[in-house]
Amino acid sequence: MNQRRVLNMTLNRRDFLKKASLGAAVMAGSGFLVGCNTTNVTPPAATPDKWDMETDVVVVGAGNGGLSAGAAAAEEGKKVIICEISGFIGGGSIYSGGGLHTWGTKTWEEYKAHTEDLHDPVLAKTYVETFRQTYIPWLQKIGIPITPAGGDRGYLKDYTMGSGEQGYLRQKAYFDALQKFIEGKGGQILTNTRVRQLVIDENGAVNGVYAQKKGENPIFIKAGAVVLAAGGFQANKGLTAQYIGSYGDTVRNMGTPYNTGSGMLMAQGVGALTGGSFSTFSGTLIGISPNRQTEENPEEYEKARSGDPQTLPGIGNGRPPAPGWVSFLFPEDTTGILVNLQGKRFMDETSPIDAKYPRVPQTIIKQKRGMALMIADQAIFDKNKSSDAILKMNESQGVKVIKGNTLDELATKLQDAYGVYKGTLIKTINDYNTAVGNGTAAQLDVPRVGGHFKVAAGPFYAFPTGVAIYHTFGGLIINEKAQVLDLQRQPIANLYAAPPTAAMFREPYAGGIASAGTFGYIAGKVIAKGSV
Ligand SMILES: Cc1cc2nc3c(=O)[nH]c(=O)nc-3n(C[C@H](O)[C@H](O)[C@H](O)COP(=O)(O)OP(=O)(O)OC[C@H]3O[C@@H](n4cnc5c(N)ncnc54)[C@H](O)[C@@H]3O)c2cc1C
Known part of the structure; x- marks a missing residue:
């Protein structure tokens, strides 16, 4: 990096700090932060004088939610930048069993019966119908490998990622194909790049992000829309303690160390409404052991991800199953x-x-x-x-x-x-x-x-x-177009989210990767052309 560039970035950073604190003060005065827990939320940055990059869509997170959003928008000709804090794509989605499913429910009636009508009815109906009628056919159309799972009950009734590869290689095949599709359409996936804050204009509309590549100075990326697909908050023990109950801090995290709720916290900083079932989650039973390995330690996680994909850290590797x-x-x-x-x-x-x-x-x-x-x-x-x-x-x-x-x-x-x-x-x-x-x-x-x-x-x-969490259920309130709503239940301009960063489930569950991907897809299409 040349000296002039470093100087510019330093100036940008100074400007930013000045403006961000001014922005936060203005927002507090105008009621933007009312209802937020200000000890947790991430305040936004104010619009900089100069942007470092410009694009149509920034996506936060390269799991199934983020990559589906990016691919859906890129397919319509939108310029997409996906920021991923890890050195690797896939997030908790690549750790998963790879089951793309709505627990085998094929209609809204079946879905309601399975979930005892406990899920958000508007979002859940949109989810089960879009998953079957649009999302799965779209994945097939753009050449992402998925296979009918061939089982006769529960999550085994729908689809699995990949074309029959063994173990984690099937998830890898799926995510490699999504990456290839996005890059083939001119999209960029910036790994090792953490989105630190949303950027807003003087009207409170989101107009970009403040992001930082590991080891480099932070940059401002201007965007017509931002999609939050950062997963749940199960890696953030402050939030699990706050929301899951008196032993919430004892839960183990089955996802990545980056599933910290950062997407939700950034959105709360711009006045987003949260809700849904914060005390319930998709989880499993696990031996109570002192072993924490990759789930809380980003360095260990990155090391594990750089190894053989067959041995990705997951069930049985530091997290002994019951x-x-x-x-x-x-x-x-x-x-x-x-x-x-x-x-x-x-x-x-x-x-x-x-x-x-x-x-x-x-x-x-x-x-x-x-x-x-x-x-x-x-x-x-x-x-x-x-x-x-x-x-x-x-x-x-x-x-x-x-x-x-x-x-x-x-x-x-x-x-x-x-x-x-x-x-x-x-x-x-x-x-x-x-x-x-x-x-x-x-x-x-x-x-x-x-x-x-x-x-x-x-x-x-x-x-x-003990208890381990695959993903949390409470989060941002979105509408059926994946738009993030504010405290008055109005869409925050240019801000979108997918579960589990957004809330939809309560108690019974019906598909984590599928719900992330379906709403990521919806967000991408709504941003690009107003509807799916
Ligand atoms: C062991 C395990 C098994 C599972 N099995 C299944 C299953 O078989 N079927 C199923 O449907 N669901 C399953 N799940 C749940 C499923 O994996 C999640 O619901 C799903 O991954 C959510 O997708 P996502 O894209 O929102 O989040 P993720 O896949 O976690 O992706 C979020 C990404 O955002 C990145 N990120 C976070 N914060 C930032 C930031 N500030 N800046 C930049 N990047 C950021 C993270 O690094 C991550 O890569 C399982 C989960 C686990 C852990």
């Missing part, structure tokens, strides 16, 4: 029981209502210490073919799995290790076994409608399970 004695995906497969540290069952582990994915982790996080004990006897242990391998993987990562030859021994050890009420635990399991034996388990105070297996013949196992 055994399948209580299935969080398909409760009808459940054989074991869950108790809290008071020694009591607290939900029907098999009910299509209580345990509908992902209500199991959502309920566990509300228990003491945000955890539960998954209990099995030897018969249940043996029924599940992967029990042995999973427990070994957990123990190698410091998870304290407790074993006892008798129920009394197990309960004593659990009292010592976790402060469980021993007498209550023994009574809970005895009452449960009696009810299973009598055929009255469905009438217990905490009923058990299916999976009637006794926990009766030692040795016994107790697996300490």
